[in-house]
Amino acid sequence: xxxxxxxxxxxxxxxxxxxxxxxxxxxxxxxxxxxxxxxxxxxxxxxxxxxxxxxxxxxxxxxxxxxxxxxxxxxxxxxxxxxxxxxxxxxxxxxxxxxxxxxxxxxxxxxxxxxxxxxxxxxxxxxxxxxxxxxxxxxxxxxxxxxxxxxxxxxxxxxxxxxxxxxxxxxxxxxxxxxxxxxxxxxxxxxxxxxxxxxxxxxxxxxxxxxxxxxxxxxxxxxxxxxxxxxxxxxxxxxxxxxxxxxxxxxxxxxxxxxxxxxxxxxxxxxxxxxxxxxxxx
Numbered sequence: 507x508x509x510x511x512x513x514x515x516x517x518x519x520x521x522x523x524x525x526x527x528x529x530x531x532x533x534x535x536x537x538x539x540x541x542x543x544x545x546x547x548x549x550x551x552x553x554x555x556x557x558x559x560x561x562x563x564x565x566x567x568x569x570x571x572x573x574x575x576x577x578x579x580x581x582x583x584x585x586x587x588x589x590x591x592x593x594x595x596x597x598x599x600x601x602x603x604x605x606x607x608x609x610x611x612x613x614x615x616x617x618x619x620x621x622x623x624x625x626x627x628x629x630x631x632x633x634x635x636x637x638x639x640x641x642x643x644x645x646x647x648x649x650x651x652x653x654x655x656x657x658x659x660x661x662x663x664x665x666x667x668x669x670x671x672x673x674x675x676x677x678x679x680x681x682x683x684x685x686x687x688x689x690x691x692x693x694x695x696x697x698x699x700x701x702x703x704x705x706x707x708x709x710x711x712x713x714x715x716x717x718x719x720x721x722x723x724x725x726x727x728x729x730x731x732x733x734x735x736x737x738x739x740x741x742x743x744x745x746x747x748x749x750x751x752x753x754x755x756x757x758x759x760x761x762x763x764x765x766x767x768x769x770x771x772x773x774x775x776x777x778x779x780x781x782x783x784x785x786x787x788x
Contacts, residue, residue: 512539512557513547517739519597519621520568521559524739536560554620565606567623571599573734574656577684577746578607580732585609588653591674593640593667598626600656605631613648615640640670651676657685663692665720672726672751680727680750687731687745688738689713702740714745725752 510518513528516537522528529547531537537544538558539551551557564572578585586608592601595614602623604612614622615635626632635647640659652675659667664685675681689704692713699705704713718728729748738744 508553509550510553511547512537512544512549512551515551515555515557519557520570520599520739521557521597523569523737524741531559556624566599566602567626568597568599568602569736570597570658571603572736573658573686573744573746574600574603574684576732576735577656577748578603580746581682581684581729581748583654583682583684585654589613589650591615591648591652591655591671593655593657593671594659596621596658598623600658601626601632604654604656605629611650613650613652615643615648640667643670643674645674648674653681655681655683657683659686660688661691664717668721668726668749669724675751678752680752683726683749683751685717685747685749686734687714687717687747688742689744690738690740690742692716703742710743710745714747717747721749726750727752 512532513525516522516528516531517525522531532545532547535543535545536559538560539549539555541556566572577583584607585604587610589611590604590609590613592598592604592612592614595601595616596618598614601612601614605626609631611631611633613633613635614626615638616622617637617639619636622634622636627634635643638647655671655675657664657667657671664687668683668685671683675683689710690698690702693704693709697704697706697709704710714731718731721728727750729750731748732746734744734746
């Protein structure tokens with residue numbers, strides 16, 4: 507298996523917001539790899555290594571969980587008792603939130619391998635589906651139709667992911683999907699700035715419009731959109747979009763409302779190109 511710098515891996519797994527923060531925690535002796543404290547940010551760590559922070563300001567396996575917390579609360583979705591699909595599960599932040607809020611079962615699907623936190627991997631309510639490209643997954647591997655889907659994927663447009671996700675959910679009436687819109691993977695390559703950051707607000711709005719327009723054209727009900735409280739590893743602003751699978755009579759609800767932009771001031775470009783955050787699909 508390949509190896510990667512510890513500070514970079516902390517960011518990619520969503521355990522910290524930036525490499526600067528990662529370095530600070532490592533130097534402070536707050537990072538363990540395989541149960542052993544590592545004090546050098548440049549230490550090369552195996553992809554499958556178990557990494558843990560000795561202290562953190564939230565109860566979840568990764569900061570990425572806070573994105574879904576915002577989405578569930580903003581869109582007033584209660585997942586208790588439901589079967590959920592976590593597309594691009596990665597470390598498992600979204601899966602963690604879903605379980606804590608009472609999901610009966612979570613299918614944690616990711617193209618990667620060995621990233622899901624051990625506490626989730628060993629939870630009997632979690633079905634781990636690794637090395638699975640959601641675009642080509644065998645539906646038989648998800649024998650229970652989902653009641654809800656949450657999506658956090660990278661290096662691929664949501665327009666290529668949503669069709670298969672919709673087929674894995676229960677038939678109409680429409681089922682909810684909370685999808686993370688990442689402008690850096692929706693706009694043209696020439697529109698992404700240094701460090702992989704989309705700084706132009708009009709381009710970010712264009713990414714939202716692109717997903718909403720595509721969804722309408724394919725029969726999805728387009729709901730409200732909200733700004734994610736957690737930025738991507740390189741500092742990109744991301745958005746939570748509520749959709750419902752195609753259903754007869756489905757109507758848009760507040761779809762054109764502009765997202766809140768309380769934290770729209772862009773930081774300086776990160777000192778490294780963005781790493782795969784979850785489903786790093788070609």
